[in-house]
Amino acid sequence: DIKREEGFPLALDIGAGAGYIHQAISADDAFDGIGGGIGGVRKLVQLDSSSTMLHRSYQELEQEALDRCGTYKLHHNEE
Numbered sequence: 001d002i003k004r005e006e007g008f009p010l011a012l013d014i015g016a017g018a019g020y021i022h023q024a025i026s027a028d029d030a031f032d033g034i035g036g037g038i039g040g041v042r043k044l045v046q047l048d049s050s051s052t053m054l055h056r057s058y059q060e061l062e063q064e065a066l067d068r069c070g071t072y073k074l075h076h077n078e079e
Contacts, residue, residue, distance in 0.1 A: 007040010016046035018056040019071070026069045037069035044071045051075045 013021045021042050025037035036042040048054040052071050 007036055007038065009032060009040060009042045011039070011041045011044050013044055013046045016048045016073070017050075017053045019046060019054075019073075022069065022071050026066065041069050044069055046071055047075045047076055048073075049075070049077050 011025070016022070025039065025041050025044060026051070046054065054075055
């Protein structure tokens with residue numbers, strides 16, 4: 001395991017699909033008062049080769065969860 005006290009502020013989700021990793025990361029605060037989602041992630045780049053899957057709507061996250069971990073969706077070949 002790699003442990004960093006401040007967490008990982010930027011993460012990449014390759015093969016993001018409908019964004020379930022983003023939902024999971026945004027679900028809970030991992031660091032009391034420091035901010036970010038689980039693992040200290042503050043920004044998640046979601047990469048998928050299927051534009052349809054990447055922009056597929058899933059249950060909307062509450063604003064508090066979105067404030068914990070922002071996201072950027074990128075349609076591109078994963079290879």
